[in-house]
Amino acid sequence: MGAERNAGGWLNFIAGGAAILAIALVLTRTIGNEYFFFAGYVVLQFIVLATAWNILGGYAGYVNFGSGAFFAVGAYTAAALFKAFGAPLLAQLMAAMVVSGFLGFMVGALTLRLRGIFFSIGTVAVAVICETMVVNWSFVGGSRGLTVLHPSASAFFGSYTRLLFVVMTVLAVLAVTIARGIERSWIGRGLQAIRDSEEAAECSGVPTLKLKLTAATVSGALMGLAGAPLPFYINFIEPASAFSLNYAVLALAMPIIGGTASWVGPVIGAVLLGSVQQVVTVTVSSELNVLVVGLLLVAFVVAAPDGILGLARKLFGGTRRR
Amino acid sequence: MLLVDAVIAGVLLGCFYAAVSVGLSIAFGLLDVPHIAHPAFLVLGAYGAYLLGEQGMDPLLAGTLLTPIFFVLGMAVYRFYYVAFEARGSDAGLRGLAFFFGLAFIVEVALILTFGVDQRMVEASYIGDSVSLGIVRLPTRMLVAFGVAVLLTIVLSLYLSFTFTGRAVKAVAQDETALALMGADPVRVKQWGFGIATATCALAGALMIIIGPVEPGLGRLYIGRTFCVAVLAGLGSMPGTLAAGIILGVAESVVLSSVGASWASAVAFGILLIVLAVRPAGLFGR
Numbered sequence: 001m002g003a004e005r006n007a008g009g010w011l012n013f014i015a016g017g018a019a020i021l022a023i024a025l026v027l028t029r030t031i032g033n034e035y036f037f038f039a040g041y042v043v044l045q046f047i048v049l050a051t052a053w054n055i056l057g058g059y060a061g062y063v064n065f066g067s068g069a070f071f072a073v074g075a076y077t078a079a080a081l082f083k084a085f086g087a088p089l090l091a092q093l094m095a096a097m098v099v100s101g102f103l104g105f106m107v108g109a110l111t112l113r114l115r116g117i118f119f120s121i122g123t124v125a126v127a128v129i130c131e132t133m134v135v136n137w138s139f140v141g142g143s144r145g146l147t148v149l150h151p152s153a154s155a156f157f158g159s160y161t162r163l164l165f166v167v168m169t170v171l172a173v174l175a176v177t178i179a180r181g182i183e184r185s186w187i188g189r190g191l192q193a194i195r196d197s198e199e200a201a202e203c204s205g206v207p208t209l210k211l212k213l214t215a216a217t218v219s220g221a222l223m224g225l226a227g228a229p230l231p232f233y234i235n236f237i238e239p240a241s242a243f244s245l246n247y248a249v250l251a252l253a254m255p256i257i258g259g260t261a262s263w264v265g266p267v268i269g270a271v272l273l274g275s276v277q278q279v280v281t282v283t284v285s286s287e288l289n290v291l292v293v294g295l296l297l298v299a300f301v302v303a304a305p306d307g308i309l310g311l312a313r314k315l316f317g318g319t320r321r322r
Numbered sequence: 323m324l325l326v327d328a329v330i331a332g333v334l335l336g337c338f339y340a341a342v343s344v345g346l347s348i349a350f351g352l353l354d355v356p357h358i359a360h361p362a363f364l365v366l367g368a369y370g371a372y373l374l375g376e377q378g379m380d381p382l383l384a385g386t387l388l389t390p391i392f393f394v395l396g397m398a399v400y401r402f403y404y405v406a407f408e409a410r411g412s413d414a415g416l417r418g419l420a421f422f423f424g425l426a427f428i429v430e431v432a433l434i435l436t437f438g439v440d441q442r443m444v445e446a447s448y449i450g451d452s453v454s455l456g457i458v459r460l461p462t463r464m465l466v467a468f469g470v471a472v473l474l475t476i477v478l479s480l481y482l483s484f485t486f487t488g489r490a491v492k493a494v495a496q497d498e499t500a501l502a503l504m505g506a507d508p509v510r511v512k513q514w515g516f517g518i519a520t521a522t523c524a525l526a527g528a529l530m531i532i533i534g535p536v537e538p539g540l541g542r543l544y545i546g547r548t549f550c551v552a553v554l555a556g557l558g559s560m561p562g563t564l565a566a567g568i569i570l571g572v573a574e575s576v577v578l579s580s581v582g583a584s585w586a587s588a589v590a591f592g593i594l595l596i597v598l599a600v601r602p603a604g605l606f607g608r
Contacts, residue, residue, distance in 0.1 A: 061415070061416055063415075063416055063420065065423065110598075110599075113599055113602065114598055114602075116415050116419075117350075117356040117358075117419060118602065120356075120358075121553075122598055124545055124546065124591070125595045126591075126595075128542075128546055128587065128591045129592060132584065132585060132588035135584055136582075245539075245542060249424075249427050252420060252423065253420075288435070290431050291428065291431040293427075294424050294427040294428040297420060297427075298421055301406075301417040302406045
């Protein structure tokens with residue numbers, strides 16, 4: 001009974017994912033306004049980033065302050081490969097996934113000794129060290145940055161931004177599918193046990209180290225994927241903006257505002273904050289926009305610790321799944 | 323000869339690093355509050371000194387005058403943190419961290435909105451001058467910062483060891499329940515301690531703007547430096563803070579003069595990672 005319902009859930013979920021991909025494809029054929037894809041790309045990129053953060057931060061309770069580093073390492077891997085070999089986008093994505101995944105694995109190894117705030121400070125340290133290395137790496141332009149001209153678009157999509165929009169849609173669906181898969185499996189239950197009490201989990205035979213390394217690697221790889229198309233998207237890459245603290249804050253604020261308990265939370269947070277961000281940046285200023293994010297983050301952790309999902313459950317009186 | 327210069331400059335710089343970190347040693351080391359917003363408060367203190375400096379006030383005097391305001395601010399922040407997180411108990415870790423991270427972000431963006439992203443500096447007679455000591459020439463502003471930093475660390479060290487309230491702050495770090503059984507309210511003691519930790523940000527922030535120009539994003543670099551010093555010191559140890567600050571200052575200064583300025587900012591984080599991996603209890607850990 002339970003397995004059947006589960007399979008049905010997966011079927012619905014996969015159908016939903018396929019429908020979203022189809023809609024994205026149709027949109028590239030119908031909407032004329034280029035800005036829609038430009039803004040849509042950013043929202044989708046944040047869905048990937050927020051979902052990736054939540055795998056380690058929400059499920060396992062290890063707060064990563066260095067998301068910007070994984071994102072930027074993905075972007076720089078892609079840019080360096082393109083400059084060196086003229087590698088195609090798919091190869092760039094694969095390489096970014098591997099390199100950022102490895103960085104994630106290393107950060108996962110930090111959890112051997114570091115918990116709570118020490119782990120979080122450790123991730124800040126990793127971020128600054130990565131940034132310093134890139135600044136001193138003259139092949140990718142050091143602190144001056146590197147111009148990366150994307151190849152001309154295929155006739156099907158019309159413009160390269162549209163192609164990247166579809167690529168990011170695929171990545172977003174992929175990220176959410178992986179997060180949902182982890183959440184519903186023994187891995188997710190193990191991670192939750194780690195979050196609640198690592199000692200108790202270890203004592204009950206949960207392979208904590210294996211789980212933490214898995215979560216950190218998957219989380220890092222997905223963040224790298226989110227960053228990989230960035231050089232082609234803006235045709236330029238530069239350390240200060242790629243390693244921007246804004247990515248780290250948003251990657252953490254979106255799941256916390258949406259709700260960290262389920263894969264839906266980061267998606268809600270990313271769509272909401274990502275859209276608000278586009279509107280405020282265009283109409284008022286980008287500084288005010290990040291101030292809004294900071295205020296929302298503090299307001300939510302204080303007043304609504306379970307995020308929008310928690311608020312919705314309270315309002316509609318739904319039964320808690322867990 | 324160059325190395326001697328670098329080491330002496332590093333010792334002066336290191337005492338300054340100790341001054342910006344004593345507040346964190348108290349808030350994080352003794353009171354166990356995940357105070358990521360500490361560097362943001364330092365920058366806030368620097369801008370306070372800048373504002374008063376614009377009116378012609380000496381930055382050190384400005385920093386001293388601002389300490390009571392920062393003390394009250396710190397008490398308010400701790401009270402809020404306590405009511406919102408510690409009193410509720412469960413899962414304070416993740417949310418407390420996110421709270422202070424968000425707070426730091428708000429302070430930074432508010433400063434950008436008010437003052438812009440340009441660098442700001444103050445004027446005083448001892449800024450820009452230099453003194454020759456035998457073979458080396460030292461900028462006077464570093465000597466001033468050095469003197470104030472050492473004084474601040476020693477005064478705090480004495481305060482925590484010899485006064486009634488100071489010892490209470492140390493006691494709450496050791497055993498909260500025992501303190502409560504002695505009839506003291508641990509929350510009020512921690513609130514007092516956090517107030518003092520924040521008050522040091524006013525004076526240390528003034529030192530920060532004396533040493534060099536300040537911009538709102540500077541707090542991020544100081545996350546590494548302050549936590550490096552606080553952790554290396556062994557949480558909560560005042561003499562340890564001074565020693566750890568000097569170690570970091572010398573290391574940074576030597577890297578600066580031998581490898582180059584662009585690597586210097588990673589030194590603090592590098593030391594921090596090594597200390598966390600090898601000896602999390604720090605040099606003078608309990």
